[in-house]
Amino acid sequence: MKRFCALLLMLTLSTAVTAHAAELKKLKAGYLPTSGHLLYFVAKEKGFFQQEGLDVELARFTNSGEGLTAVKAGKLDVGSFGTSAPLAFIAKGADFTIFGGQMGEGHGLIAKPEKAERFKDLKNFRGATIGAVRLATGDVVFRAALHEAGIDWKKDLTIKEFDSPAAVMEAVKKGTLDAGLVWIPYFTLAEKQGLVVVKYSGDVIKGHTCCRQVALTSTVKERQADLEHFLTALLKAYQYYLTDKNGTVDVVAKYVQIDKGDLLKDIYGGHLLVSPDPHKKSVLQFWDFMKKADYITSTESIDGRVNTKIYAGALASLEKREPKEKLWRTLEKEFKSGDGELHIKGH
Amino acid sequence: MNRLFVLTLFMVGVLLSGVKSGEAGGSLFRLGYLEHTGAALCRIAQLKGEYAQEGLKVELVRFSDSRSGLAALEQGTIHAGAFEVGEGLKAIAGGKGFRIIAGGGIPTATGPLAELDDRVQQRLDLSGIVILIPATGGAGEKETLTRLTAALVRAYRSSRAEPELLRSKSVGTDQPIIHFDPYPDYYRLERLWKRLDLHSSTFPPDFLANHVYEEIYCDALDRLLDSAPDDNVYKELSGKAVCVPDCCPKNKKQ
Known part of the structure; x- marks a missing residue:
């Protein structure tokens, strides 16, 4: 009899679990192996996606171009792939909508110590060979700054594009590049390997956005509720990131396999901004920078390409659930007050 | 006896495998080109052995007009073609599915009429040359196209070092100045596309x-720069190219 009861209990439990799992909405999200994508990792590992009724599968990519190609082809529902990359796709007609954020800044220019001094001044980029990852946001930040400093990046220097930040770092080490643009954690790894971070992208354009949440416009329309739950999970991950540094590092270490001490420095060292806010104003300004720097040509307005309603809905839902939590009120205040102006530092 | 037999068998095996790999590397690639100075890079690449350098065996197929060349491309009698951009874009708008992988020569108007009338240059822009390929290719397509484009970029480099090469490959007597650029340049193509009013609401x-496969050009340039990091022509071309990848991840470079 005891055995029968145990069996019945097991059956009931397994049926309940299966039923619960069946209720989860599947969502495939693309990421890059960077500590900057920690909101995805935390939301997945700490069960926030599941709490929001989502079964999120994370798919790893090497660079933003590849990831966005998968979004465009419908192989991914969402992805977090830079600011410049989705905007470059939009400039070429891709029907993408940005609906959230992930990270800001987080890029840096690396060089050998003996070459570092030269690159402190943008004017000294003339004649140099610089490596960058195709469509990387840091690449555009520096191109925009060079343009602002009166340097024509199409003529006055050579920018060689690579597939991955690891390849850029190797080329800098070998000396085939004078300097290279990489993202987090590669500038930390570069320092460990004897290279120097000459400038961080945040030194050039303070507060610039990087990886945005991107989906096909049709997906945003059809799955608005799911995406709101998705951002709600990312907001919870953000809360976790603020309150548990070691826990966050432990989670990120599963996806970015480097020393935990380096990850801690990477994530909380002041050169990475983490936020699920879409930061619409900054994105619109970045679009203008890209046009001014002759990186893209477009007469289209992208105002309608940044959807802030989903983020607003996610925040409102959390405020309703947890009215005493100050963080949601603070975030809402920041969201409503809008972003500050982005400025390129002229040095 | 047994040993001799095994050795002989081994030697035959080695020889056969050599023949097989030689055939695979040397399969004939038929490249159509328009009898037009702007298509000179295709011929210079042949003359300078650039295709062979890239491991390609190319047969050049001459066409007297772009339409017949594009028809051959559609029928599959040529694998790629250097034809007029205006005709190529019209064919794409007409649903032919061609893709543009590289640029070529663009005539530049000179003289007082050109200065007074923009339409002169606009007409010439449409007769600039681009390299077109059919809608889809088989396995190994990307690698072959990257090699082809690398050979054309090498030809461009040769033409910069030896300008008489271009003069020797010019067609006709009263030609406008031709500006060569192997970069497919999506935004230039988009301007022409709009000027021709080819975009349909459907x-x-x-x-x-x-229909613009820029990544091929960028991969070819990367490869050339890797082999000659200090080459000024490759550096110059690389500096101004911005490519949006469109192949990956399934065709990701290894």
Whole structure:
């Protein structure tokens, strides 16, 4: 009899679990192996996606171009792939909508110590060979700054594009590049390997956005509720990131396999901004920078390409659930007050 | 006896494998080109052995007009073709599915008439040359196209070092100045696309972008720069190219 009861209990439990799992909405999200994508990792590992009724599968990519190609082809529902990359796709007609954020800044220019001094001044980029990852946001930040400093990046220097930040770092080490643009954690790894971070992208354009949440416009329309739950999970991950540094590092270490001490420095060292806010104003300004720097040509307005309603809905839902939590009120205040102006530092 | 037999068998095996790999590397690639100075890079690449350098065996097929060349491309009697951009874009708008992988020569108007009338240059822009390929290719397509484009970029480099090469490959007597640039340059193509009013409301907004395969050019340049990091021509071309990848991840470079 005891055995029968145990069996019945097991059956009931397994049926309940299966039923619960069946209720989860599947969502495939693309990421890059960077500590900057920690909101995805935390939301997945700490069960926030599941709490929001989502079964999120994370798919790893090497660079933003590849990831966005998968979004465009419908192989991914969402992805977090830079600011410049989705905007470059939009400039070429891709029907993408940005609906959230992930990270800001987080890029840096690396060089050998003996070459570092030269690159402190943008004017000294003339004649140099610089490596960058195709469509990387840091690449555009520096191109925009060079343009602002009166340097024509199409003529006055050579920018060689690579597939991955690891390849850029190797080329800098070998000396085939004078300097290279990489993202987090590669500038930390570069320092460990004897290279120097000459400038961080945040030194050039303070507060610039990087990886945005991107989906096909049709997906945003059809799955608005799911995406709101998705951002709600990312907001919870953000809360976790603020309150548990070691826990966050432990989670990120599963996806970015480097020393935990380096990850801690990477994530909380002041050169990475983490936020699920879409930061619409900054994105619109970045679009203008890209046009001014002759990186893209477009007469289209992208105002309608940044959807802030989903983020607003996610925040409102959390405020309703947890009215005493100050963080949601603070975030809402920041969201409503809008972003500050982005400025390129002229040095 | 047994040992001799095994050795003989081994030697035959080695020889056969050599023949097989030679055939695979040397399969004939038929490249159509228009009898037009702007298509000179295709011929210079042959003359300078650039195709062979890239491991390609190329047969050049001459066409007297772009339409017949594009028809051959559609029928599959040529694998790629250097034809007029205006005709190529019209064919793409007409649903032919061609893709543009590289640029070529663009005539530049000179003289007082050109200065007074923009339409002179606009007409010439449409007769500039681009390299077109059919809608889809088989396995190994990307590698072959990257090699082809690398050979054309090498030819461009040769033409910069030896300008008489271009003069020797010019067609006709009263030719405008031709500006060569192997970069497919999506935004230039988009301007021409708009000027020709080819976009239909039934097309998706990225219709043209889906027919411009810029990544081939960027991969070819990367490869050339890797082999000659200090080459000024490759560096110059690399510095101004911005490529949006459109192949990956399934065709990701190894």
